[in-house]
Amino acid sequence: MTIPDQEAWNAWQPDVLAQRLSDIHLPWCVVGGWALDLWHGAQTREHDDLEFTILREDFDRFRQAFGDLEFYTAHAGVVEKLPANQRAPSGIMQFWGYDRAAERWRIDMMIEPGTPEWWAYKRDPAFKRPRAEMVMRTADGIPFLNPSAVLLFKARDRRPKDQRDFDGALPKLPVIERAWLKDCLDVLHPGNEWARML
Template sequence: MSPVDHPWEPIPVSEVARFFAGLDAPWWIGGGHAVELAVGRAFREHGDVDVGVLRRDHLTVRRLLSGWDCWAADPAGSLRPWPVDETLPARVHDIWVREATGGPWRLQLMLDESDGDDWVYRRAPGIRRPLDTVVVRDAGPPRLASEIQLLYKAKHRRPKDDADFAHLAPLLTGEQRSWLAAALTEELGDHPWLEKLPPR
């Protein structure tokens, strides 16, 4: 069986938070779990759990995961082992992680770009913002800011992405709505979500 065909058994978000609490670098919960943390309740099933970090910190993260089996995902769809202390090429932004070779996948590590004190959106580098506005730290684990998470979900809209938008968009502040609308327009030009983002 190819590694990509191995099943997923995601680690619960609470366990992810306990593990990554020892990381000396910014990290956050992303994907659908970040949406549910922002909404305040679970409302759909999840096939994996996403953990975001900055590319500049990826070797630090790999050392934290030194006892785990980590595989770099090529954008073409293949997986290859990621040894400790190997600097990943810029095209790799997605890593699959499991406890042991042959076991189920447990979490997905996502690499975000940065430039000095700015976070940079890898799909459209003109979209950027101060790093200290990217991660929300409230009552739960750190999570990706809602408007950024929706931007990531917008390009390849699936039913679950539309469901996440429907739950999360009403909770956005006027500033968040404006930022998301501008970012969607810059990256995609036109998007069905734009008509649902009038200022509050």
């Protein structure tokens, strides 16, 4: 089967995602650049996709909520169709949802290694905090990842958009979150420029 154009993104907005998931009472949250904009309370830049995380054991329930989408695995630069009756393969952490009618990708659903009570950093699950501290909500209830954790993900590669996101978040980041992020960076990415700025 032909894989859809990987650049054909027209992602939903976070409020559309939240509406689609309004009947699901399981852990999930918006991550990436959109999480920072939900924290800011306004969109600060364009977003190519809409990333959110779930727990692996909840994959089937979330997939059911997007019955109008086809799902594809995205792993190591390869996108492959995930058959409708197949569960999330172990070791695969990222799934794209494709709207066949619109011929556009809508969501980027990621597996995170935490539990309902604990958030864990995907790249090193030894770094964890209570989910209640790490998942925040907008005034209208959209869950999003704590900006300090979003920046931890962005610190490794620091693309131009990541640097802009960091520069925009730094003045607003609470002291306790700055300290946590700096501690993580000092262990995971020694010498990282952001750690010096924190």
